[in-house]
Amino acid sequence: MTLGLTINALAVTAASGRMLLDVPKLHLAPGSCLGVRGPSGAGKSTFLFSLAGLIENASGAVTWGETNLLQMPAGARAAFRRRSVGMVFQDFLLFEELSASANAALSGAYSDPAHQKAIESKAEEVLTRLGISHGARTVDSFSGGERQRVAIARALASDPAVILADEPTASLDRKTADALIDDLLALVRDTGKTLVAVSHDPAVYTRMDRVIEIVDGRIATDEAAR
Amino acid sequence: MNPLGPLYRAIEWMPIAAQDAVVLLVLLLPALVVGGLVIFGYRPFSLVRAMLWRFRWTNLLFIGLIAVSVGIGVGLIAQERGLRQGTARAADPFDLIVAAPGSEITMLFAAVYLQPSDVPLLSGDTYQSIATAENVSLAAPIAFGDSYNAYPIVGSTPQFVTHMSPALVEGAMFRGHADAVIGSGVDLTIGATFTPAHGVGDAVEHDAHAQFKYTVVGRMQPTGSPWDRSIVVPVEAVWEVHGLANGHAPERADQLGPPFDPDYFPGTPAVLVSAEQLYANYALRAQFQTAETMAFFPGAVLASLHGLMGDVRQVMSVMAVITQVLVTTGVLVGLVILMRLFARRLALLRALGAPSRFVFSVVWSYAATLIFIGAVAGVGVGFLAAAIISRVVTAQTDILVNATLSWPEFHLVAGFISLTVLLALVPAFIALSRPVITDLRS
Amino acid sequence: MIRACLIVLALLATTIMAQGTYAHGEAHQDHDDHVVEADGVRATHAWANATTGSTALVYVELENISESAVTLTGAETELAASAQLVGLENTGGELVYTVIPQMPIAAGSKMVLSPNGLAIRLEGLTAPLVHGEHFHIEIALGDVHLDTAVEIESATATQHSHAGHQH
Structure with missing residues (x-):
């Protein structure tokens, strides 16, 4: 399954009243890859978390396929993320004391038993494809690149339609970062998933289909990648 | 509740x-x-x-x-x-205690747990009426008051020793007035001799009985009670040490244990009474709840x-x-x-x-x-x-x-x-x- | 240490007993309720603790004012499946009530059934014993049968509310 994104009049304001994000309109085709760049503090992460339905005081419409996240209660938004969204973070956010396999199949702990099996086999499949052959080892002995691969496996294990990545290469060296983004894009494109990746790293956003630049909470540029 | x-x-x-x-x-x-x-x-x-x-x-x-x-x-x-x-x-061996009227709890402390106490004495006639009452299988005087090295010395009878300890772990029952049977926890050996002190604890007078010496002849089994630190001697000796008649007429002065002659019975703070049947113990308790005597079950007081x-x-x-x-x-x-x-x-x-x-x-x-x-x-x-x-x-x-x-x-x-x-x-x-x-x- | 413990408890006991005698001043009804006499045997102040359980102990003062010994053999009540004379016994450190098949009461003597001693044990109670109510029990002393009312005292009472009273 693939999902496209439609944003209408998305606005996020801080408790102080300051405008954090203002996106009047944005459409993203199903299966496309969007890079989000911009200076620090410009609202990139707020934009990304809004797409996941994690920002509480957002108004407007963030619609994935037919589902407008902003009109749903928190429980339903969590259920949507569980089903349709995989997330990758800058500093991996793994459970250090768990094995790579257990980390990758984390969502199995709270899914129904039938689904749990599918998650576990998918997690193993992705780990193998990403070259992690020692899945039984706890991740505290892993390098940064290996950890981010485990995190990517975790994001893909429940076979979501959407991957949201927040600075996925920021903690990695150049060579590792390049290899990782190649792998991520290959995985996403192979399965027709929609990817939104926030990054400072030109090596990341230049490989996307389309790049938007957010400055002061607004989309300053929106263009096809070079 | x-x-x-x-x-x-x-x-x-x-x-x-x-x-x-x-x-x-x-x-x-x-x-x-x-x-x-x-x-x-x-x-x-x-x-x-x-x-x-x-x-x-x-x-x-x-x-x-x-x-x-x-x-x-x-x-x-x-x-x-x-x-x-x-x-x-x-308190298990103490079926029924008969003593002069007073506090049951004081007497429980004194007779069962051997805590020193000054209590009035029962007379020879009273003892006689207890000893000869129907169904009584054991009527043993418990005469406390002396001590040796903080071990209380209790005067009683061979029958009482057998009641507390059906067999001795070493030695034999006392046969003479100067013999003593000790509790399992008393730090004395068979054959050791000692002089009793008058009183117990802080009030002890060491020289009061200086002329008298007991010899340890036997040791009781452990009872799990303060009696393990007691020294049991013939009650006759306790009376003699205090310069009193020894419970028997002069012509039978060497006798040890009952029957005692009421005329030569100087008195005892308490008597342990035992009957074979439970009902008899209760009947005896009723019988000795009188103006002159108090009778109680340590078990009932504990309950x-x-x-x-x-x-x-x-x-x-x-x-x-x-x-x-x-x-x-x-x-x-x-x-x-x-x-x-x-x-x-x-x-x-x-x-x-x-x-x-x-x-x-x-x-x-x-x-x-x-x-x-x-x-x-x-x-x-x-x-x-x-x-x-x-x-x-x-x-x-x-x-x-x-x-x-x-x-x-x-x-x-x-x-x-x-x-x-x-x-x-x-x-x-x-x-x-x-x-x-x-x-x-x- | 144990002495200190026991002294404290003894003081407590004295206080509670004092409260018990004090309580008797309140009610002063018909004394005839509390004394029953037949063939030279008198039963006074029968009472039991309130309970919702299936067993209860009945206490009573029995006095043989006749010239010959009588024997307490048991009791009967409509309220319970069985009624037996029991006595508290110390068996190796366990304080338990043991059945006493019969209990002689000598001529001119008194037998007091009281807590932690002798009692008539009722088993299989058919109704809870409610404080303030009373029920009837028939005490058998050989051929003599005494039908007496048993006052139900509070669950924690240690004596009849009229105890100490001379009838």
């Missing part, structure tokens, strides 16, 4: 062990139900194990705190029961005291639970603080779309695991505490106390677990109320 009373009454048709097991389950039921509801459908334990391991030293400290508070609480309550059983066991201690026990139980709950609350507050360290991981779970109830179950299971391990370890600490306190109490009182944990303590621990795992819902709720994005970026 006892909140479990109605439950026990509802299941009193069951065997005792089954009743106790059912009560244990009922007490654990709130914990099991809450646990079942919180965890149902999820598998939080690999995460919980990982989190427990990450902060293992802090968790060990929390578990230790819970274990020590639970252990000392149940250890003390077990001790109270052990003390009741120990005092009753020590009255235990009745009062029953209230003390309930208060102790409540205080033990309150203490344990306070310690656990402290631990849970510690957990709330610890949860800040976990906040990022919990936020991650919520960002990934984990249901709130799953995150809740992770936090609750974490706290419940600490509580459960702490409580189980507390049972171990309790066994140890009960054994140590028993040893100290036994050494201090000479009353053998064998306290060990039993159903009431297990019930207490079960109640404690149920109460505190309910309290553990609080940190779980607090963890849910934290902001996801803020924690995720922290």
Whole structure:
């Protein structure tokens, strides 16, 4: 399954009243890859978390396929993320004391038993494809690149339609970062998933289909990648 | 009074062990139900194990705190029961005590637990009427007042020694007026001689009986009572030492033990009376409840005291639970603080779309695991505490106390677990109320 | 240590007993309710503790004012499946009530059934014993049968509310 994104009049304001994000309109085709760049503090992460339905005081419409996240209660938004969204973070956010396999199949702990099996086999499949052959080892002995691969496996294990990545290469060296983004894009494109990746790293956003630049909470540029 | 009373009454048709097991389950039921509801459908334990391991030293400290508070609480309550059983066991040989009218409790202390006391004496005629009463199988004078090296010396008869210790572990019964049979814990050897001192404890006069010497001829079996530190001598000798007639007419002056001649009987503070049949003991008690004599069962006096201690026990139980709950609350507050360290991981779970109830179950299971391990370890600490306190109490009182944990303590621990795992819902709720994005970026 | 414990408990006991005698001043009804006499045997102040359980102990003062000994053999009540004379016994440190098949009461003597001593044990109670109510019990002393009312005192009472009163 693939999902496209439609944003209408998305606005996020801080408790102080300051405008954090203002996106009047944005459409993203199903299966496309969007890079989000911009200076620090410009609202990139707020934009990304809004797409996941994690920002509480957002108004407007963030619609994935037919589902407008902003009109749903928190429980339903969590259920949507569980089903349709995989997330990758800058500093991996793994459970250090768990094995790579257990980390990758984390969502199995709270899914129904039938689904749990599918998650576990998918997690193993992705780990193998990403070259992690020692899945039984706890991740505290892993390098940064290996950890981010485990995190990517975790994001893909429940076979979501959407991957949201927040600075996925920021903690990695150049060579590792390049290899990782190649792998991520290959995985996403192979399965027709929609990817939104926030990054400072030109090596990341230049490989996307389309790049938007957010400055002061607004989309300053929106263009096809070079 | 006892909140479990109605439950026990509802299941009193069951065997005792089954009743106790059912009560244990009922007490654990709130914990099991809450646990079942919180965890149902999820598998939080690999995460919980990982989190427990990450902060293992802090968790060990929390578990230790819970274990020590639970252990000392149940250890003390077990001790109270052990003390009741120990005092009753020590009083077991004393079927019926007849003494001059006064305080039963004073006489109980003096005759059964050998605590020094000045009490009036029973006359020879009174003794005679006791000794010749129907159904009496043993009427032994218990004449206390002298001591040697803090060991009380008690004058009585060979029949009394046999009543206390059917066989001697070494030596033989006294045959002469200067012979003595010692309790199992008396630090003297067979053949040793000693001079009695008048009085016991601080009031002792060492030289009062300087001309007299006893020889140890036998040693009694352990009784688990203060009598293990007693020296039993012929009552005739006690009277002679004090310059009194020795209970027998001059022509029979060498006789040892009953029958005594009322005309030459100087008096005894107490008489141990024993009958073969229980009804006869009660009949004798009724018979000797008179203006001149007081008759009582040490067991009955103890039962009255235990009745009062029953209230003390309930208060102790409540205080033990309150203490344990306070310690656990402290631990849970510690957990709330610890949860800040976990906040990022919990936020991650919520960002990934984990249901709130799953995150809740992770936090609750974490706290419940600490509580459960702490409580189980507390049972171990309790066994140890009960054994140590028993040893100290036994050494201090000479009353053998064998306290060990039993159903009431297990019930207490079960109640404690149920109460505190309910309290553990609080940190779980607090963890849910934290902001996801803020924690995720922290 | 044990002495200190026991002294404290003894003081407690004295206080409670003092409260017990004080309580008797309140009610002053018809004394005839509390004394039953037949064939030279008198039963006074029968009472029991309130309970919702299935067993209860009945206490009573029995006085043989006849010229010959009588023997207490048992009791009967509609309220319970069985009624037996029992006596508290110390068996190796366990204080338990043991059945006493018969209990002689000498001519001119008194036998007091009181807590932590002798009692008539009722088993299989068919109704709870409610404080303030009373029930009837038939005490068998050989051929003599005494039908007396048993006052139900509070669950924690240690004596009849009229105890100490001379009838």
